Amino acid sequence: MTAAATAANDAAFVEFDHVQKSYDGVSLVVKDLNLKIGKGEFLTMLGPSGSGKTTCLMMLAGFETATHGEIRLDGRNINDVPPHKRGIGMVFQNYALFPHMSVGENLAFPLEVRGMGKDEREAKIKRALDMVQMGQFANRRPAQLSGGQQQRIALARALVFDPKLVLMDEPLGALDKQLREHMQFEIKHLHESLGITVVYVTHDQGEALTMSDRIAVFNDGRIQQLASPADLYERPENSFVAQFIGENNKLPGTIEKLEGDKALVRLATGEMIDATAVNIREKGQQTLVSIRPERVEFKPSMMPPGAHTIDAEVTEVIYMGDILRAVLRVAGSNGFVMKMRNTLGQTRLSPGQTIKIGWDPLDARALDPM
Amino acid sequence: MAEPLAAAGNAGAAPAPELLTTADGRPLRAALAKAQTRARRRAFLLVVPLLVFVLLTFLVPIGYMLQRSFQHDGFSSAAPALDAWFAANPKFDPANPPEEAYAALVDDLKRMQGDRTTGIAGTRINYTVPGTVSLFKSGARDAETLTPPFKQGLVATNPRWAEPKIWLAMAAASHNTTPEFYYVAADYKLTDNGWERGAPNERIYLYLFAKTFLVSGIITFICLILAFPVAHLLATLPMSRASLLMILVLLPFWTSLLVRTSAWIALLQEQGVVNNMLVKIGLVADGNRLAMMYNMTGTIVAMTHVLLPFMILPLYSVMRTIPVSYTRAARSLGATSWTTFRRVYLPQTLPGIAAGSLLVFILAVGYYITPALVGGADGQLISNLISFHMAKSNWSLAAALAGMLLVAILVLYWIYDKLIGIDRLKLG
Numbered sequence: 080m081t082a083a084a085t086a087a088n089d090a091a092f093v094e095f096d097h098v099q100k101s102y103d104g105v106s107l108v109v110k111d112l113n114l115k116i117g118k119g120e121f122l123t124m125l126g127p128s129g130s131g132k133t134t135c136l137m138m139l140a141g142f143e144t145a146t147h148g149e150i151r152l153d154g155r156n157i158n159d160v161p162p163h164k165r166g167i168g169m170v171f172q173n174y175a176l177f178p179h180m181s182v183g184e185n186l187a188f189p190l191e192v193r194g195m196g197k198d199e200r201e202a203k204i205k206r207a208l209d210m211v212q213m214g215q216f217a218n219r220r221p222a223q224l225s226g227g228q229q230q231r232i233a234l235a236r237a238l239v240f241d242p243k244l245v246l247m248d249e250p251l252g253a254l255d256k257q258l259r260e261h262m263q264f265e266i267k268h269l270h271e272s273l274g275i276t277v278v279y280v281t282h283d284q285g286e287a288l289t290m291s292d293r294i295a296v297f298n299d300g301r302i303q304q305l306a307s308p309a310d311l312y313e314r315p316e317n318s319f320v321a322q323f324i325g326e327n328n329k330l331p332g333t334i335e336k337l338e339g340d341k342a343l344v345r346l347a348t349g350e351m352i353d354a355t356a357v358n359i360r361e362k363g364q365q366t367l368v369s370i371r372p373e374r375v376e377f378k379p380s381m382m383p384p385g386a387h388t389i390d391a392e393v394t395e396v397i398y399m400g401d402i403l404r405a406v407l408r409v410a411g412s413n414g415f416v417m418k419m420r421n422t423l424g425q426t427r428l429s430p431g432q433t434i435k436i437g438w439d440p441l442d443a444r445a446l447d448p449m
Numbered sequence: 450m451a452e453p454l455a456a457a458g459n460a461g462a463a464p465a466p467e468l469l470t471t472a473d474g475r476p477l478r479a480a481l482a483k484a485q486t487r488a489r490r491r492a493f494l495l496v497v498p499l500l501v502f503v504l505l506t507f508l509v510p511i512g513y514m515l516q517r518s519f520q521h522d523g524f525s526s527a528a529p530a531l532d533a534w535f536a537a538n539p540k541f542d543p544a545n546p547p548e549e550a551y552a553a554l555v556d557d558l559k560r561m562q563g564d565r566t567t568g569i570a571g572t573r574i575n576y577t578v579p580g581t582v583s584l585f586k587s588g589a590r591d592a593e594t595l596t597p598p599f600k601q602g603l604v605a606t607n608p609r610w611a612e613p614k615i616w617l618a619m620a621a622a623s624h625n626t627t628p629e630f631y632y633v634a635a636d637y638k639l640t641d642n643g644w645e646r647g648a649p650n651e652r653i654y655l656y657l658f659a660k661t662f663l664v665s666g667i668i669t670f671i672c673l674i675l676a677f678p679v680a681h682l683l684a685t686l687p688m689s690r691a692s693l694l695m696i697l698v699l700l701p702f703w704t705s706l707l708v709r710t711s712a713w714i715a716l717l718q719e720q721g722v723v724n725n726m727l728v729k730i731g732l733v734a735d736g737n738r739l740a741m742m743y744n745m746t747g748t749i750v751a752m753t754h755v756l757l758p759f760m761i762l763p764l765y766s767v768m769r770t771i772p773v774s775y776t777r778a779a780r781s782l783g784a785t786s787w788t789t790f791r792r793v794y795l796p797q798t799l800p801g802i803a804a805g806s807l808l809v810f811i812l813a814v815g816y817y818i819t820p821a822l823v824g825g826a827d828g829q830l831i832s833n834l835i836s837f838h839m840a841k842s843n844w845s846l847a848a849a850l851a852g853m854l855l856v857a858i859l860v861l862y863w864i865y866d867k868l869i870g871i872d873r874l875k876l877g
Binding site for chain 1: 774783
């Protein structure tokens, strides 16, 4: 992961350089995109629908043209290269397997248009089908396959002509949860064993966190944060990322004291909490403190020494199997969530109970108020 | 593997299912049928009005018309004596009929004069041997005064009464049911030696059939070439602009056929808009104006225009269902835009092409008004001839021609079903 991340900085394999895209000449769908993707990296573009991530992928594939800026592949400007000359493999959300061709013919298609001989073609098709464990399906029609099987064939077709770069546009969106998780693992595995570069678009944050080397979180046509999954989850740089990735508690307040990245925040009800300043510049500024539910503690023994604690009233406890989820009333507002592991010795809270909660200041991130 | 093929594996091993019964012991199959009967009866009642309508206004008239193509009692009902004699002597010599045959003929001619059926009987014979109406009319008048021997007497009034083909025609017409109209429609002629194929320059019906099919084929092809890009545009444009374009496509439907055809006359006639423009820009000399109307060109142009929507709509309905990701996938896999079109897009539009072509071709084969208005002498199709015979009240020949047309279309339909499958037909 780190190797790929550093590679991205040295020699970018794919590079978006000040790319802008507008469809109507009035508004920008992609606003000044700068992104370097290293060779062999698995980069995910994650964001809500309409955030510009799919547009970026389509510009890279060549189906949309950049209104401004340059897109480079392996150091070469590909703005004016038509899609069929880019040599980029692509997997579509609806698989896009040609319905009038058998699986084998689908896989032969990219090889035939490259003028490859029959023997070589068959060897490659066999290798690609074995790669996705679909060796015996070459003579089937796509319509005779299940969704998961079609997805594997689509993957094999995108890989059969040995592209250096593979784009995936929400490829697992149509599969059920269990199959999706299985395919995530397989795609990740293929990426590692083939050493290809993958640009993956999804709106599913779980998928992004599991598979990626780095994730670019898109919103409103901009990359909000570009970081590894762990950094993104644990150290979100702004309120959008904090809220989009995983579950988060938000406590609005004012900066009372600011020393380096250590901040003291006064909540609306007057309580003080410790937090780490992220994109906060000065004392007195409005802020939104974000804390992950699983980092909230209510047992004094588990809290770091000297940490501020605040009162919380339990309003609801939900039994979720592996975890217990307590909904608390904190600093005058409802809906503060705390997750507890469901262990034998776990304290069982009940609604109406009043407890003291606290956390490591590193886990409370003081962000812009949005 | 995440998904083993479970279904295929178990099917063979499953034991034969025992006869299931409902909780109260009735066989399950009977219970199911009974439960569904009510729903089925209600559904049937809903279609009854349409069924009756189709039966009364479509199937019955067509059946009646087709019956006319092989049934005609104009002669047999007017000439009972001859009917009886022909029935008794099926193998008579038409070159030299005996005296009894002439006696029966004279007897019948006298009866016709009394019943005023000479015209009907003469017309029936006239269908297979032209120019016999007057023969029967004068014969019926002369029969009053004839005395035996009738053979000499009748032939003396008109030598045509000795012609073998007249006797062959009367023998055939003495039956109610006859394939003769189909012989005529297939360009056979009744000669003294029986039915013979007409000379090549006399084969007007088959020639016209061939021409109709050829012209329909040309029109279908032009429609396809013109409709394909339009349908593709319709299928890919955003909805709001697509519906505007769709209105333009459907506009011909909302205009009277006569108005549309007249518009083409105004455009294409010798003093029309197109010719005037060509003369004005000097492409065509004033004395040498193009003949684009009242010939085959006029028929093809006007019919292509009229039938174009029938090609666009099925194509559009198929193209609309082809997601753009197929062509994108093909492009990303390295195919040029031409290869993408030829190998990925075109094959998927085949059901639409087939449906549109079948529709346009069948409509074109039976087209009548447009060729009648703009076809002139050269641009007439088989339907115009059918209508001509109906106007001349030779309904049986018209019905025989229409029957042949119907069979030809059913054969085409059958071929289509064999090649493409009728279940893949998508209309609009």
